[in-house]
Structure formats: structure tokens, C-alpha cells
Amino acid sequence: MDLKIENLSVKFKDFTAVNNLNLHVKSGELISFLGPSGCGKSTTIFTISGIHKPCNGSIYFNDNIINDLVPEKRNIGMVFQNYSLYPHMNIFDNIAFPLKLKKQNKKDIKNTVINMAKLVKIEELLKRKPSQLSGGQQQRVAIARALVKKPQILLLDEPLSNLDARLRVEMREEIRRLQKDLKITTIFVTHDQEEALSISDRIVILKDGILQQYDLSNKLYSNPKNLFVAKFIGNPPINILDCHIDKQNNIFNILGTNLKLSNFIDLSKISNNITNCKVGIRPEDFLINDSNGVFNGKIVDTENIGKDSIFKININNFIVKVVVPYDSINKNLATLLIGVKPKKILFFNPSTEETINFEQ
Ligand SMILES: Nc1ncnc2c1ncn2[C@@H]1O[C@H](COP(=O)(O)OP(=O)(O)O)[C@@H](O)[C@H]1O
Ligand SMILES: [Mg+2]
Numbered sequence: 001m002d003l004k005i006e007n008l009s010v011k012f013k014d015f016t017a018v019n020n021l022n023l024h025v026k027s028g029e030l031i032s033f034l035g036p037s038g039c040g041k042s043t044t045i046f047t048i049s050g051i052h053k054p055c056n057g058s059i060y061f062n063d064n065i066i067n068d069l070v071p072e073k074r075n076i077g078m079v080f081q082n083y084s085l086y087p088h089m090n091i092f093d094n095i096a097f098p099l100k101l102k103k104q105n106k107k108d109i110k111n112t113v114i115n116m117a118k119l120v121k122i123e124e125l126l127k128r129k130p131s132q133l134s135g136g137q138q139q140r141v142a143i144a145r146a147l148v149k150k151p152q153i154l155l156l157d158e159p160l161s162n163l164d165a166r167l168r169v170e171m172r173e174e175i176r177r178l179q180k181d182l183k184i185t186t187i188f189v190t191h192d193q194e195e196a197l198s199i200s201d202r203i204v205i206l207k208d209g210i211l212q213q214y215d216l217s218n219k220l221y222s223n224p225k226n227l228f229v230a231k232f233i234g235n236p237p238i239n240i241l242d243c244h245i246d247k248q249n250n251i252f253n254i255l256g257t258n259l260k261l262s263n264f265i266d267l268s269k270i271s272n273n274i275t276n277c278k279v280g281i282r283p284e285d286f287l288i289n290d291s292n293g294v295f296n297g298k299i300v301d302t303e304n305i306g307k308d309s310i311f312k313i314n315i316n317n318f319i320v321k322v323v324v325p326y327d328s329i330n331k332n333l334a335t336l337l338i339g340v341k342p343k344k345i346l347f348f349n350p351s352t353e354e355t356i357n358f359e360q
Helices: 041-051 091-101 106-119 135-147 165-182 193-199 215-224 228-232
Strands: 001-012 015-025 030-034 058-061 075-078 154-158 185-189 202-207 210-215 239-246 251-254 257-259 275-283 285-287 296-303 308-315 320-325 336-340 344-350
Touching: 001 041, 015 041, 015 058, 015 210, 030 041, 041 075, 041 185, 075 135, 091 106, 091 251, 106 135, 106 275, 154 344, 165 193, 165 202, 185 193, 193 257, 202 215, 202 228, 210 215, 228 239, 228 275, 228 344, 239 320, 285 320, 308 336
Parallel strands: 030 185, 030 202, 075 154, 154 185
Antiparallel strands: 001 015, 001 058, 202 210, 239 251, 239 275, 251 257, 275 344, 285 336, 296 308, 296 336, 308 320
16 A cells, blocks of 8 residues: 655644654665654654644545544554564464454464464464463464454564564564565654665655655665765764865865865765865775775774774874775774775765755
């Protein structure tokens, strides 16, 4: 099912939790809502499910406005971080609950529950109570219960946050598999960028109830619309530096060094009144021991993260983080000649924090 959100705002008294949101989730797509705590992720999905009422805007399921439809009639499956299973019921009855509400006959219920339990790989646990299950197993039950009524939309609110790291990876692969098999339109809420990047077709970045960017994960990474998105995506985070622009002489002063970037940058795109901007350089976009290097750096600290190393490097008293393949740099070198991939440098308007698009 196709989901469209138009000019949606949600208020709690005079506080705006969701501010003029526009969004189109195509049928069968899995998108993530990604953003810091309090940015309006849960409020948005609660509004889609009908728990909260919008103060403005419309929600469409397949081109039909559903603003006034009661939650029970929206046919939405929801899964929460804390599983919300019924503790006194066994697993079978937990999964069967939405079907019993619909007054389906017993035989159909049994078949559906058993099939769903097989799908989420918990068929041997149906007689147990929730307290006799691990966190991962309980989460599978919650997913089965959400899917059993064949919802048109699946809304998952930080469903994996309570699981340990290994299980989180396993479960997100399972969720993706199920979602693809069932072709169910899904919104997955998370504050974890790695989770969002790994699971989603597209990602919505939210801040203070306002959509910052809705894009493919690689676009968020390489073409962030603003400084917030650039800083939010990427680990270790992007290096943000001050840059002085001398337009007349075509000089960009970054990290205390003058760079000529005229081959890469159309200077006419910078408005005349901008003489300073913010520059973003991702840790993997520096070139170490580069014969064309322009910066002299000293290693301050090293951290190994499996196949890569993170170096903290002092360049003219600025500290930047650089990622290189493990053991590709001799850590004992006193100074390193460092270059930067000029096409990868991102520029931001210092007051609006929007990305300046320099493409020639
Ligand atoms: N029922 C409510 N009453 C008042 N304020 C709320 C309520 N629910 C959420 N908020 C506020 O709205 C903002 C967005 O909350 P929420 O959508 O839960 O954020 P997220 O899920 O992104 O962490 C927060 O500042 C939160 O305090
Ligand atoms: Mg939330």
C-alpha cells in the first residue's frame, strides 16, 4: 500500500512535535525514520496509526484520506521497543490475539498462528509464557503478532533497541527478509544510523520535528543537504572545519593552508558576501603520504577498528580524524604529508548551514 503524508503537523499544547511533514512511501518500500531522541519519530508513526491526531495536514493510504478513520480500521501492524506482550498469555495466544478480536474461526486462527510462528522461527515456543523467552525471541513474537492480521502497513518503533549487538544484526536481517517476502510497506524507527543504513530502501532524517532529507543512504552520505545530515551520517563522524574564502585570488584557507580549488569549484556559485564557510571532510577522504599532499600532520592517537585504523592527526594545531586501512601507515613517522580528495570536500553556508552546491 502506498502511504502519503501531506503538510502534517502534530502539536502537544503549544509544542510542535511534527512540523509540516511531507512524505511518500511507495508500496512495498521499507523506509527508516532516523534522528536523535525527541525529534518526532514516534509521534509521526503514532499519528499514522491514529493514536495521535494531526493539527494540520493529511494522511493518505492509496490516495484515500484516512485522517478520520479510527485506529482499528487502519489495519496497521505495530511493534515497539519493549515488545508489549501479554504476560499471562502463552505465545500462541499472544500471536492469536488480533485474530480472536476479529472473531476468526478457531481452525483458521490455529493455521495462521502456526504458519506465522514458522516464518519468524519460534514454532517450538508456542506453549511458553513471554517470561520464559529471551529478548530476541520475545521480539519475534511481537513481530508475528503484528503481521498475523496481514496489515497494510508495518510500523516498527525502535524494535531492536533492547537486544544485544549480535542479535540486533540478526533480527534486522530477519525483518528485512520478512518485509521483502510479504512486500509490506514499512516504517522502521531508529536512532542508530548503522541500523537505518543497513535495512532501508530510503531514509528520512528528522530534527526538531522537521524533515531534513529523505534519500537513499549513499546520497545522505555523499550529498547531505545540510550540516546536520552531514554530521549525523558517518562513523567516525565527518570533520567540520572553518574555511576562509578569498574569491578574488581563488584561495580556500582550510586547516591553516591555502588551497586552490578552482578546477573543482565554480566560484561564481558563492555569493559575494560569503567569505567564510564551514567545510566537511570525511575521515576517509584524506590521502596519507600523498606526494601531492598539502598539509603536514602529526599523529596524535591511533585506534584500530578491525580492518581499518582511525588516526587523530594534528594539522597546524587542528585535530582531524582520518580512517585508513589497518597497518597502511607507519605510526612512528614524525610527520605525514597529507592530501585531500578535492571533489569530496563539502561546503556549508555558515549561517543557514545548508550545503553550497559547487558543481560546475
Ligand atoms: N504525549 C505527549 N505530550 C507532550 N509532549 C510529547 C508527547 N509525546 C511526545 N512529546 C514530545 O514531542 C517530542 C517528540 O517526541 P517523540 O516523537 O517521542 O520523539 P522520538 O520518538 O523521535 O524520540 C519530544 O520533545 C517529546 O517530549
Ligand atoms: Mg520514540
